[in-house]
Amino acid sequence: MISDSRLKSEIEKVVREQVHSGKVTDVAVKSGTGSDGDEIIRVHVVYESKSSIIDAQETVNVMRNVRGRLEKMGDDRFPVFYYVATSEVGKIAESR
Numbered sequence: 001m002i003s004d005s006r007l008k009s010e011i012e013k014v015v016r017e018q019v020h021s022g023k024v025t026d027v028a029v030k031s032g033t034g035s036d037g038d039e040i041i042r043v044h045v046v047y048e049s050k051s052s053i054i055d056a057q058e059t060v061n062v063m064r065n066v067r068g069r070l071e072k073m074g075d076d077r078f079p080v081f082y083y084v085a086t087s088e089v090g091k092i093a094e095s096r
Contacts, residue, residue: 002073004031007041010069011079015045018062022049025086034078041070041079052085059083 002010012027026046034040043066047054059081066079 002075004029006073007031007075010073011041011043011066014065014069015043015062018065019045019047019054019058021053021055021058022047022085031077034080039077041077042082043079044082044084046084046086046089048086052087054083 008027008029011029015027016024024045024047026044028044028046030042030044032040032042045054045062063079063081070077070079
């Protein structure tokens with residue numbers, strides 16, 4: 001398995017290369033376990049956008065390219081992406 005720092009670096013690189021409909025302000029990556037017991041990678045992408053929306057095709061491209069990069073590095077975990085607008089970050093924190 002690859003190191004956490006390399007994992008974050010590789011995923012963040014793909015996200016920043018593929019997302020153009022909003023400005024990516026942060027990418028957080030954390031290993032975890034899915035509801036079925038399989039190991040996953042949780043990826044939280046925080047972005048700024050006038051419309052508060054990220055283009056759906058960009059999110060598909062991110063998923064496809066991250067999966068491909070992980071496979072090349074020998075990591076078979078599935079990445080689960082969460083896209084959160086900066087305007088929503090405070091509301092999410094308050095609800096916890």
